[in-house]
Amino acid sequence: MNKVDSASSGLAISGWAVTSPYGIGRSVFSEGLAAGRGTERAIEQGQGPAGTACLVPDFDSRAVLGKKGTRMMNRVTGMAVSTIGDLLRELGSDRLDPDTTGLVVGTTVGSAQSTIDFTRGSLTGERPFHVEPGLIPYAVMNGAAGQCAIWHGVKGPNATLAAGRSAGLLALNYARRLLLTRRAGTVLCGAAEEYSVARAWISEHSAGTDAPGAVLGEGCAMFALTADPTDEPPLATLLAVKATTCSDGDWYTTVRRCVEQATAAAGVRPSDVWMASPSGAAGPAGHAERAALGDLFDLGDRLVCVTELIGETHAASGALQLAAVLSLAEQNPESAELPAVVTSIDESGTVVACLVRLG
Amino acid sequence: MAVVTPDEKQLIKGIVCDILELEGDEIADDSLFVEDHDADSMRLIEILSSLELNLRVTIEQSELPRMVNLRGVYEVIGNITR
Numbered sequence: 001m002n003k004v005d006s007a008s009s010g011l012a013i014s015g016w017a018v019t020s021p022y023g024i025g026r027s028v029f030s031e032g033l034a035a036g037r038g039t040e041r042a043i044e045q046g047q048g049p050a051g052t053a054c055l056v057p058d059f060d061s062r063a064v065l066g067k068k069g070t071r072m073m074n075r076v077t078g079m080a081v082s083t084i085g086d087l088l089r090e091l092g093s094d095r096l097d098p099d100t101t102g103l104v105v106g107t108t109v110g111s112a113q114s115t116i117d118f119t120r121g122s123l124t125g126e127r128p129f130h131v132e133p134g135l136i137p138y139a140v141m142n143g144a145a146g147q148c149a150i151w152h153g154v155k156g157p158n159a160t161l162a163a164g165r166s167a168g169l170l171a172l173n174y175a176r177r178l179l180l181t182r183r184a185g186t187v188l189c190g191a192a193e194e195y196s197v198a199r200a201w202i203s204e205h206s207a208g209t210d211a212p213g214a215v216l217g218e219g220c221a222m223f224a225l226t227a228d229p230t231d232e233p234p235l236a237t238l239l240a241v242k243a244t245t246c247s248d249g250d251w252y253t254t255v256r257r258c259v260e261q262a263t264a265a266a267g268v269r270p271s272d273v274w275m276a277s278p279s280g281a282a283g284p285a286g287h288a289e290r291a292a293l294g295d296l297f298d299l300g301d302r303l304v305c306v307t308e309l310i311g312e313t314h315a316a317s318g319a320l321q322l323a324a325v326l327s328l329a330e331q332n333p334e335s336a337e338l339p340a341v342v343t344s345i346d347e348s349g350t351v352v353a354c355l356v357r358l359g
Numbered sequence: 360m361a362v363v364t365p366d367e368k369q370l371i372k373g374i375v376c377d378i379l380e381l382e383g384d385e386i387a388d389d390s391l392f393v394e395d396h397d398a399d400s401m402r403l404i405e406i407l408s409s410l411e412l413n414l415r416v417t418i419e420q421s422e423l424p425r426m427v428n429l430r431g432v433y434e435v436i437g438n439i440t441r
Contacts, residue, residue: 067380068380069380070380071377071378071380125412126415130408130411130412131408132405132408132409132412133401133404133405133408134378134401134405137401
């Protein structure tokens with residue numbers, strides 16, 4: 001049995017890529033964030049029960065990836081394949097060994113739309129087996145991770161992690177364990193979430209009375225995490241990921257304890273923390289999370305909540321928060337060598353804190 | 360005797376082209392789905408299933424080995440009692 005030392009010196013984040021409601025790529029993401037520009041727009045009739053959403057503008061899998069192999073590809077897979085492609089280009093994919101490169105994608109249910117479309121086909125068709133078989137690979141939750149590996153020829157461990165809003169940070173933790181146990185040399189990891197009529201419907205009907213329907217967003221952020229030596233200094237170093245469960249509804253105490261565990265494990269002084277990003281979940285739980293971070297760290301306007309700008313991105317939120325922190329750090333050289341904290345909470349009770357040292 | 364009307368042929372060709380992501384002029388009656396058009400087993404099942412849905416027929420899976428090109432598909436469809 002391999003033992004994972006959670007207090008080891010950290011793993012290098014050697015690259016990242018993002019597809020967001022600001023558009024495709026890091027530069028539009030950085031510009032939008034720096035300007036604090038919101039992305040909420042009216043959606044077309046029939047696109048969902050709510051009137052507005054934060055969509056990746058003009059994103060179409062076939063337009064972005066070409067017509068070959070994309071006929072049945074759903075939006076979440078298209079975003080993941082495209083974002084991983086951007087990441088590989090940034091890394092210089094010839095420098096990666098496909099056999100030792102892993103892939104970990106965080107999600108909630110994959111594509112709620114594809115799953116429901118498939119089920120609807122079976123229920124409304126002349127025969128229950130008169131379904132569209134092309135939907136099957138995308139109607140299962142690991143469709144995106146599988147397709148990313150097939151498309152880009154990544155042959156290492158391939159994992160899909162379903163954990164709601166915490167999925168992005170838990171994917172990083174899964175990647176971290178793969179690396180520390182030497183199952184992979186580099187892991188491409190992150191999370192993706194699509195906007196769809198089905199997701200909007202589920203979101204509206206499952207929202208509690210204390211947290212009415214948030215404006216939905218979508219997107220994908222992917223990071224390259226490596227245990228191998230890097231030629232250039234890393235953009236950031238992943239120091240610790242701690243996950244715990246809130247079972248008594250006391251989100252403030254649980255978030256606080258989780259973050260304190262992460263900082264203690266990494267030997268980080270709270271006063272050194274340069275930036276923190278809460279999940280921005282709606283309702284009292286989200287307020288408690290934000291309050292805990294505000295009380296732990298003296299940050300002023302460096303307590304950054306991207307949900308206000310790019311919407312509730314559910315499974316992709318943790319990954320997009322980390323992308324936002326890296327992006328803002330890039331624009332602020334004084335952040336170099338300082339730690340930053342990203343937290344996530346999910347209705348299911350999961351609380352995750354992720355600690356990085358900025359490049 | 361196999362009977363497939365020109366309209367049905369057109370419909371079948373359209374379905375096959377859509378699934379194999381080909382333009383109409385890229386496929387011939389005797390060009391092979393797998394060898395010439397990079398189809399995999401998933402695509403072949405998609406073709407079978409889509410034909411069933413659109414032509415309202417049931418195709419036995421045992422017919423798959425004959426459905427290697429458009430000519431084979433026309434024969435299989437033509438032989439189904441409708």
